[in-house]
Amino acid sequence: MECRVLSIQSHVVRGYVGNKSASFPLQVMGFEVDSINSVQFSNHTGYSHWKGQVLTADELHVLYEGIKLNNVNHYDYVLTDSHISSSVQLEQCTWALCETLEAPRPAPGDRRGHMVIELQVSHEHRRLRCCALSSVLAGETSLVHELSFIITLRGEESTEMGYTRDTSFLEMVVDIVQELKRANPNLVYVCDPVLGDHGSMYVPQNLHPVYKNKVVPVADIITPNQFEAELLTGKNISTEKDAVEVMDLLHKMGPDTVVITSSDLPPRLGDRFLVSLGSQRILMPDGTRKTQRIRIEVPKVDAVFVGTGDLFAAMLLAWTHHYPTDLKTACEKTFSVMHHVIQRTISYAHEMAGPGRRPSPAQLELRMVQSKADIEDPAIVMEATVL
Amino acid sequence: MDCRILSVQSHVVRGYVGNKSASFPLQVLGFEVDTINSVQFSNHTGYEHWKGQVMTADELQVLYEGIKLNNVNHYDYVLTVCDPVLGDNGALYVPENLLPIYRDKVVPAADIITPNQFEAELLTGRSISTEKDAVEVMNLLHSMGPDTVVITSSDLPSSLGDQYLVALGSQKRLRADGTMVTQQIRMDIPRVDAVFVGTGDLFAAMLLAWTHHHPNDLKTACEKTVSVMHNVIKRTITYAKEVAGPDRKPSPAQLELRMVQSKADIEDPALVLNAVVL
Numbered sequence: 277m278e279c280r281v282l283s284i285q286s287h288v289v290r291g292y293v294g295n296k297s298a299s300f301p302l303q304v305m306g307f308e309v310d311s312i313n314s315v316q317f318s319n320h321t322g323y324s325h326w327k328g329q330v331l332t333a334d335e336l337h338v339l340y341e342g343i344k345l346n347n348v349n350h351y352d353y354v355l356t357d358s359h360i361s362s363s364v365q366l367e368q369c370t371w372a373l374c375e376t377l378e379a380p381r382p383a384p385g386d387r388r389g390h391m392v393i394e395l396q397v398s399h400e401h402r403r404l405r406c407c408a409l410s411s412v413l414a415g416e417t418s419l420v421h422e423l424s425f426i427i428t429l430r431g432e433e434s435t436e437m438g439y440t441r442d443t444s445f446l447e448m449v450v451d452i453v454q455e456l457k458r459a460n461p462n463l464v465y466v467c468d469p470v471l472g473d474h475g476s477m478y479v480p481q482n483l484h485p486v487y488k489n490k491v492v493p494v495a496d497i498i499t500p501n502q503f504e505a506e507l508l509t510g511k512n513i514s515t516e517k518d519a520v521e522v523m524d525l526l527h528k529m530g531p532d533t534v535v536i537t538s539s540d541l542p543p544r545l546g547d548r549f550l551v552s553l554g555s556q557r558i559l560m561p562d563g564t565r566k567t568q569r570i571r572i573e574v575p576k577v578d579a580v581f582v583g584t585g586d587l588f589a590a591m592l593l594a595w596t597h598h599y600p601t602d603l604k605t606a607c608e609k610t611f612s613v614m615h616h617v618i619q620r621t622i623s624y625a626h627e628m629a630g631p632g633r634r635p636s637p638a639q640l641e642l643r644m645v646q647s648k649a650d651i652e653d654p655a656i657v658m659e660a661t662v663l
Numbered sequence: 664m665d666c667r668i669l670s671v672q673s674h675v676v677r678g679y680v681g682n683k684s685a686s687f688p689l690q691v692l693g694f695e696v697d698t699i700n701s702v703q704f705s706n707h708t709g710y711e712h713w714k715g716q717v718m719t720a721d722e723l724q725v726l727y728e729g730i731k732l733n734n735v736n737h738y739d740y741v742l743t744v745c746d747p748v749l750g751d752n753g754a755l756y757v758p759e760n761l762l763p764i765y766r767d768k769v770v771p772a773a774d775i776i777t778p779n780q781f782e783a784e785l786l787t788g789r790s791i792s793t794e795k796d797a798v799e800v801m802n803l804l805h806s807m808g809p810d811t812v813v814i815t816s817s818d819l820p821s822s823l824g825d826q827y828l829v830a831l832g833s834q835k836r837l838r839a840d841g842t843m844v845t846q847q848i849r850m851d852i853p854r855v856d857a858v859f860v861g862t863g864d865l866f867a868a869m870l871l872a873w874t875h876h877h878p879n880d881l882k883t884a885c886e887k888t889v890s891v892m893h894n895v896i897k898r899t900i901t902y903a904k905e906v907a908g909p910d911r912k913p914s915p916a917q918l919e920l921r922m923v924q925s926k927a928d929i930e931d932p933a934l935v936l937n938a939v940v941l
């Protein structure tokens with residue numbers, strides 16, 4: 277199998293999110309994975325502390341240029357993650373911080389050397405809330421209160437901080453995808469359009485139109501949750517019929533494969549389960565379009581995991597590759613892998629934490645290398661119903 | 664096995680050098696690998712073009728800080744490019760002023776090193792013309808710090824003929840009764856007619872893995888390590904020649920290690936050579 281994936285996701289030194297979550301399983305399944313790390317952080321943002329650096333749109337472009345100059349920019353798949361927006365979150369917070377302090381935002385073109393921003397983060401929410409206590413801008417010191425962590429931005433980035441910066445990385449990704457598609461019209465772009473969950477926005481409002489009008493239209497496979505599916509289509513989901521209509525609307529926007537990874541629809545198997553749905557539009561040999569829709573009920577898990585969305589998108593890529601016209605099987609395998617990895621992780625985490633104690637984010641890191649056999653050949657543990 | 668490695672190496676978007684070369688095989692063998700990418704380049708520097716960004720010492724520090732603040736800075740192994748890639752065949756890869764740092768700071772902190780002959784000579788100031796010289800150089804390297812030394816390639820003549828090159832290894836260990844014992848081995852390895860990039864990084868990673876599984880048996884650890892290398896390289900060369908076509912020299916892109924395709928060999932390498940205990 278000679279299948280090459282370009283994966284543009286975040287990198288964490290420790291743990292499994294973004295590229296760390298996607299690469300190993302895809303490689304274990306025999307895919308060649310070229311990975312561009314959009315950020316490099318010590319660990320994911322669910323820990324008490326996290327530190328690292330982000331890639332600018334220019335730097336992303338430079339890396340892609342290198343690949344292109346060598347004439348090796350030929351891919352079968354592109355995979356991007358939610359954390360595209362994490363770099364955006366940092367800037368949004370910087371600007372919010374500046375507003376809070378009534379300090380001037382660095383102007384575009386303003387070279388300020390090292391800029392250190394200190395923020396307090398509520399780590400129950402993925403959205404960074406800026407309750408800024410102090411800041412050090414361009415060497416001016418002020419009162420420094422107790423701080424949770426420090427984000428250090430490289431000096432060059434401050435020149436790019438401007439009103440357009442929040443969309444430029446995402447748009448650069450879209451440009452790259454479009455160029456790769458011109459080189460290979462069969463390229464499949466798998467995108468997890470992370471906008472939020474259960475009514476909470478993870479990303480600023482001004483990114484909506486970018487996702488809706490630029491990203492989703494070039495995507496071939498998307499994995500929104502219910503909230504994101506509703507946001508992208510402007511339509512509410514209260515029944516299975518609604519969900520099918522929303523997925524049809526999403527097909528119209530571009531992607532031929534849509535998986536609503538989780539929803540609030542009432543499960544038939546009881547409240548220990550949640551309902552996921554999928555829809556795939558296929559072109560038949562006679563030129564007509566056929567849509568296969570499925571519903572799958574997945575055991576709920578009593579813990580917060582990070583990196584599972586990235587693993588899901590990667591495994592959906594792999595299993596739709598092996599079952600391109602059979603969404604039922606592709607989803608059964610994908611959700612089954614997830615189940616095995618998560619179960620193994622939960623068992624280990626509880627063991628490490630001890631009885632009656634809540635496992636820490638470190639203990640809840642996915643047991644990825646330990647799940648190699650499940651990744652290679654997942655035992656199917658749930659059945660999808662064809663609607 | 665819950666064994667955690669901190670690997671500080673380069674990252675390439677495409678291909679297998681540095682962390683790209685080390686991570687997958689170590690993970691396949693069940694190791695947890697935390698990776699700090701010291702650079703991010705599009706590809707290795709053997710291609711016609713390469714582009715990317717380099718990390719500063721501050722940025723490296725910041726990342727480590729994050730790990731430390733979370734109290735998860737607990738590792739069983741650290742893996743870095745020490746593999747002292749200083750040079751080969753008389754040519755220096757890195758500037759002369761780095762040599763003292765390697766010799767006086769890095770090597771003394773190391774437990775396992777994988778120099779080639781030239782690097783071993785440079786670090787010790789001693790020439791290697793015979794197997795006896797090599798053994799003396801390895802003993803000198805032991806006295807500088809590392810208990811395990813593998814000279815990955817040398818110009819020493821192989822008894823199997825000129826299609827082979829000679830590698831040597833030496834491991835000093837403390838026996839239960841308190842005495843020091845040194846096991847030294849020699850390996851005759853089939854030569855390969857191509858230039859590979861990333862093989863040194865893969866070698867260091869696999870030596871880590873196999874000395875972990877065979878901590879008192881350098882002979883077996885080296886046989887497994889060299890066998891993995893051989894299998895990966897053979898698969899790579901075969902593929903490269905196929906893709907390049909008859910009578911054409913494969914390109915750097917075509918010569919990228921066939922890493923994911925070699926998963927089974929990595930997990931359980933078929934032995935292709937016997938190391939001789941000296």
